[in-house]
Amino acid sequence: MADTITAEDPLTGEEIEIPADVEVGEIVDSPATGAELEVISVDPVTLEEAPELEEDWGE
């Protein structure tokens, strides 16, 4: 199992486990709610609710 760290879920206030090697800008799924969370900073890790996908996103 990959290394994990804990961070606060901005939607529920709970501590959640996320991969230890997250990058700023990466999207992680909240294990509690399934919501997409964006990594805003690392060291310490802060998360925000990720913006919705827009019409022209993707390949």
Add this chain to the structure above:
Amino acid sequence: MKVGLLYSRIRRDEKLLLSELRDRGHEVAKIDVRDEQFSLSDPPESFDGVDVVVDRCLATSRSLYITQFLDAYDVPVVNSAATADVCSDKVKNSLALERAGVPTPTTEVAFTTDSALEIIEEFGYPCVIKPVVGSWGRLMAKVESRSAAEAILEHKATLGHYQHKVFYVQEFVEKPGRDIRVVAVDGEPIAAMTRSSDHWLTNAAKGADVQPFEVDDRVRELVETASDAVGGGLLGVDLMETGEDYTVHEVNHNVEFKALNDAVDVDVPATVVDWLESTVESETEATA
């Protein structure tokens, strides 16, 4: 080298690239497009000293404008503004393929629902309506009857954005339950996979089953020509098997490769970085 990675979301694709670049000791500047401001004359500070910018913007509009700005600043960017312009628009994409003699599905465009309906009736059922800008198979419609066509066209006409009133109608290609995605750099295939699904849409983003595909001479030739037709770069060329030949339905400029990397033995991000290194090297030699 110093690589600027333009992003608004770090997907697994970007993470694979970042790891490969850092493992090789390259300097990487991650540039979040949401934080940048672009003047007409000078690049933002985030671009200082970069040898090449890799455009991994998710939003097509951002990608189109920023690559234009980078061109204006003489900052090398992959893919180029010209490639992004052709690939992001299905009409331009189809025109480029046709012009280059690459077999591509029969396509017609109209600007009113009545004219679009005439095309659809002419094509017969089923046929396909695609948005001119879009991705991941969203808003694609397989039209199986006149009444469905009328409803889809009416809905599209009320969606709001003018692009939805550009009606792009395409023949339905009876593919063998799969299509082929080739990821290539300047026309040279890195690896390829088939994408299979019971659904008529076989996008990996829609959960299609992916398997490695061995590129044959004909696919190699078509990928090279299709790549040249859209201006080259790091591209995803999509083909369908028609029985005796292939037809190229699309060339993608913001190519996702994580599914391909999982499906094949080739190290896709490593090969992309090899190409970036040689691109920067040629650029440096050209300006020396």
